[in-house]
Amino acid sequence: MRRLISALVAAAMLVAPAFVSAVPVDDRDAFITELLSKMTIEEKIGQMHLPAYPQLVTGGAYNANIDSLAEHGLLGGIFNILDVEGIRHLQELAVEKSRMGIPLLVGLDVVHGYNTIFPIPLALASSWDIPAIERTARIAAKEASAGGINWTFSPMVDISRDPRWGRQAEGAGEDPFLGAAIARAMVRGYQGDNLSAKDNILACVKHFALYGAAEGGRDYNTVDMSRQQMFNVYFPPYKAAVEAGAGSVMSSFNLVDGLHATANKWLLTDVLRRMWGFKGFVVTDYASIAEMGVHGFGSLERNSVAALEAGTDMDMTSDAFIRCLKNAVDRGEVTMERINTSVRRILEAKYDLGLFRDPYKYSSGDRDARKANAADAAFARRMAAETFVLLKNQNSLLPLKPTGKIALIGPLADTGANMVGTWSVTAHGNYPSLLDAMREAVGNRGEVIYAKGANLYSDAHIEAGATPGKFAMRDSRSEEAMLAEAVAVAKQADVIVAALGEGAEGSGEGSSRARLTLPDTQHRLLEALLATGKPVVMLNFSGRATVLTWESEHVPAIMNVWFGGSEAAGAIADVVFGKVSPSGKLTVSMPYCEGQIPVYYNHLVTGRPKRPDDGRYAAYTSNYFEIPNHPLYPFGYGLSYTTFEYSDLRLSSDRMDADGSITASVKVTNTGNRRADEVVQLYLHDVERSLAPPVQELKGFERISLDAGESRTVTFTIDPSMLKFYNYNLDYVAEPGEFEVMTGGCSDRCLKASFNYME
Numbered sequence: 001m002r003r004l005i006s007a008l009v010a011a012a013m014l015v016a017p018a019f020v021s022a023v024p025v026d027d028r029d030a031f032i033t034e035l036l037s038k039m040t041i042e043e044k045i046g047q048m049h050l051p052a053y054p055q056l057v058t059g060g061a062y063n064a065n066i067d068s069l070a071e072h073g074l075l076g077g078i079f080n081i082l083d084v085e086g087i088r089h090l091q092e093l094a095v096e097k098s099r100m101g102i103p104l105l106v107g108l109d110v111v112h113g114y115n116t117i118f119p120i121p122l123a124l125a126s127s128w129d130i131p132a133i134e135r136t137a138r139i140a141a142k143e144a145s146a147g148g149i150n151w152t153f154s155p156m157v158d159i160s161r162d163p164r165w166g167r168q169a170e171g172a173g174e175d176p177f178l179g180a181a182i183a184r185a186m187v188r189g190y191q192g193d194n195l196s197a198k199d200n201i202l203a204c205v206k207h208f209a210l211y212g213a214a215e216g217g218r219d220y221n222t223v224d225m226s227r228q229q230m231f232n233v234y235f236p237p238y239k240a241a242v243e244a245g246a247g248s249v250m251s252s253f254n255l256v257d258g259l260h261a262t263a264n265k266w267l268l269t270d271v272l273r274r275m276w277g278f279k280g281f282v283v284t285d286y287a288s289i290a291e292m293g294v295h296g297f298g299s300l301e302r303n304s305v306a307a308l309e310a311g312t313d314m315d316m317t318s319d320a321f322i323r324c325l326k327n328a329v330d331r332g333e334v335t336m337e338r339i340n341t342s343v344r345r346i347l348e349a350k351y352d353l354g355l356f357r358d359p360y361k362y363s364s365g366d367r368d369a370r371k372a373n374a375a376d377a378a379f380a381r382r383m384a385a386e387t388f389v390l391l392k393n394q395n396s397l398l399p400l401k402p403t404g405k406i407a408l409i410g411p412l413a414d415t416g417a418n419m420v421g422t423w424s425v426t427a428h429g430n431y432p433s434l435l436d437a438m439r440e441a442v443g444n445r446g447e448v449i450y451a452k453g454a455n456l457y458s459d460a461h462i463e464a465g466a467t468p469g470k471f472a473m474r475d476s477r478s479e480e481a482m483l484a485e486a487v488a489v490a491k492q493a494d495v496i497v498a499a500l501g502e503g504a505e506g507s508g509e510g511s512s513r514a515r516l517t518l519p520d521t522q523h524r525l526l527e528a529l530l531a532t533g534k535p536v537v538m539l540n541f542s543g544r545a546t547v548l549t550w551e552s553e554h555v556p557a558i559m560n561v562w563f564g565g566s567e568a569a570g571a572i573a574d575v576v577f578g579k580v581s582p583s584g585k586l587t588v589s590m591p592y593c594e595g596q597i598p599v600y601y602n603h604l605v606t607g608r609p610k611r612p613d614d615g616r617y618a619a620y621t622s623n624y625f626e627i628p629n630h631p632l633y634p635f636g637y638g639l640s641y642t643t644f645e646y647s648d649l650r651l652s653s654d655r656m657d658a659d660g661s662i663t664a665s666v667k668v669t670n671t672g673n674r675r676a677d678e679v680v681q682l683y684l685h686d687v688e689r690s691l692a693p694p695v696q697e698l699k700g701f702e703r704i705s706l707d708a709g710e711s712r713t714v715t716f717t718i719d720p721s722m723l724k725f726y727n728y729n730l731d732y733v734a735e736p737g738e739f740e741v742m743t744g745g746c747s748d749r750c751l752k753a754s755f756n757y758m759e
């Protein structure tokens with residue numbers, strides 16, 4: 001076999017450098033060994049080099065002439081190139097002009113869709129619909145692969161307990177169990193069963209590790225954390241993605257306990273590879289190695305070696321490896337063996353993608369990545385509707401009748417571009433606005449009248465940050481003039497729908513907020529609308545948990561609609577007018593005020609807990625003067641247009657052995673008068689153990705559909721693996737004793753039972 005490969009390689013190289021097309025595909029190791037033996041050190045380091053294409057720049061990048069790098073085999077991949085012809089051109093240079101003819105990885109942040117844009121990840125998580133989330137990733141892979149992309153920087157699985165951090169939008173929220181389920185689903189969706197299929201792409205789990213725990217919620221900031229918290233709370237989604245076979249991992253660009261994550265051997269090698277068995281390659285985040293110097297770690301040379309030795313395989317946009325590693329080898333600071341290990345991992349990914357067999361399989365242009373697909377669009381609309389969380393619905397104000405005069409007011413009412421949210425690099429921005437969709441839904445049965453009412457922010461500079469480029473929509477009129485117009489329109493209406501909140505980039509990378517309430521100008525608008533005395537429905541657009549305390553006291557109906565993607569407008573109209581009942585449940589706790597952060601449901605208790613947590617101050621207990629300890633809207637919370645009643649929680653036994661399991665079943669009844677979906681949640685609480693136990697932890701959930709009046713018994717199996725945690729010594733154990741079981745439609749409204757676990 002080896003001789004055969006050599007012969008083929010040699011023969012192919014005689015006619016053209018592009019020997020790769022003639023290579024047998026059944027022996028990956030032999031093929032790569034052969035390839036490595038023929039590569040120069042420059043070509044090897046070239047494989048470890050990932051510059052950004054200048055089409056899309058999100059930070060300080062150091063990019064040389066990409067064409068020339070491709071032609072000389074000094075490029076492992078490229079990212080942020082959006083047109084298939086450009087990708088094809090670079091691939092041709094790499095495959096047909098470079099000496100070794102090694103094809104390129106082509107990356108992009110395909111985070112929640114490519115042509116069909118789905119809701120932002122935090123919204124997707126609020127659906128708790130794992131098969132549907134997997135399908136969003138599948139459709140994204142199908143479309144992105146047709147557009148030349150073979151590698152996505154997704155899923156982002158960072159746990160976030162701090163909504164000041166704008167990147168909460170990109171993850172699944174605060175819970176490790178749900179986060180892990182979503183991480184697995186996304187990896188499956190992107191990579192499918194077989195990476196070499198034409199419409200599967202390589203996933204990249206990010207950001208390893210703990211990026212979501214940035215101090216003060218300020219992006220890129222320091223993280224300091226106990227190992228117990230890492231293993232029990234923050235690590236499970238990364239681990240799940242690795243176990244699901246994710247082909248690559250992106251390290252994060254924050255400090256972890258004083259070391260940079262990019263040069264943290266414990267994280268990148270001990271945990272990721274030794275403990276979790278990761279076999280793919282590790283890429284840095286954007287300019288990460290270069291930024292190490294800014295953190296105070298010294299020269300690029302030093303940091304290149306440190307990153308490599310820690311377990312980094314590919315350098316994104318620092319130009320660090322390509323500049324420094326050869327000298328480091330010459331100086332004896334780095335071995336060729338270490339370089340070969342990284343290059344092998346990168347070549348393995350290319351091999352698994354089938355690029356050596358057909359380097360143009362993604363860039364042949366034979367499929368139209370932009371072709372409208374009615375079935376996918378219909379699915380995106382249904383999916384978006386599943387993500388909305390109804391927070392308040394006094395006197396069943398929602399759903400609205402599509403009759404009479406409806407005033408749609410607010411800065412987010414007539415902007416199609418802002419519906420898609422952050423990381424929508426491939427979005428064209430020309431989507432239907434809510435105004436379009438509501439007018440279409442109402443038809444000639446009623447009338448939707450409109451006024452913008454306010455800009456997003458009084459401060460134009462902040463607004464430009466929250467709605468850059470294609471999302472921009474600033475109105476040059478004075479605040480007073482806009483407000484007066486809005487009030488005049490509102491006064492004519494029977495009901496007011498206020499479309500308020502954040503601009504599409506108001507959450508996302510670099511979009512930290514210290515105040516999570518509605519910006520002042522929008523707040524004044526809302527007050528003025530309420531002062532008309534008309535019923536007001538508030539639609540809150542956000543990429544994070546925001547503070548809605550004032551609104552929860554004054555506005556009769558509030559629904560969080562996040563950023564719902566290309567079909568968001570129609571989906572919102574579907575829910576507002578009652579075609580679909582809302583069924584989303586929060587995966588982040590919504591705080592009373594910023595001073596409560598971090599606030600999350602799976603917390604520990606103090607020695608002086610506040611019982612009851614009623615918001616009334618009690619001396620010498622753990623509480624605040626002004627607010628309760630619990631959040632305004634907790635994890636798992638979300639209303640429906642119907643009501644669900646939980647009853648008959650039953651355990652199959654009140655004891656469980658180490659090799660046994662029990663079931664917990666609960667009866668759920670739709671007690672309202674319309675069919676709707678409900679997310680049934682299962683929590684466990686370890687009553688007594690060696691490491692302080694959280695008050696409850698999600699351990700199961702099921703999304704069900706019930707007709708009016710229908711009941712269903714939902715059954716969860718509980719086994720010892722669900723009782724395990726990392727103890728103080730980081731052993732993964734289940735300790736004997738009492739466990740509480742809680743089920744319900746929200747973390748704070750559960751039926752309870754308990755059992756004893758015996759070893």
Ligand code: NOJ
Pocket residue numbers: 058109153206285286509
């Ligand atoms: C920086 C971001 O942190 C990361 O999520 C993204 O994948 C890269 N830039 C590439 O765009």
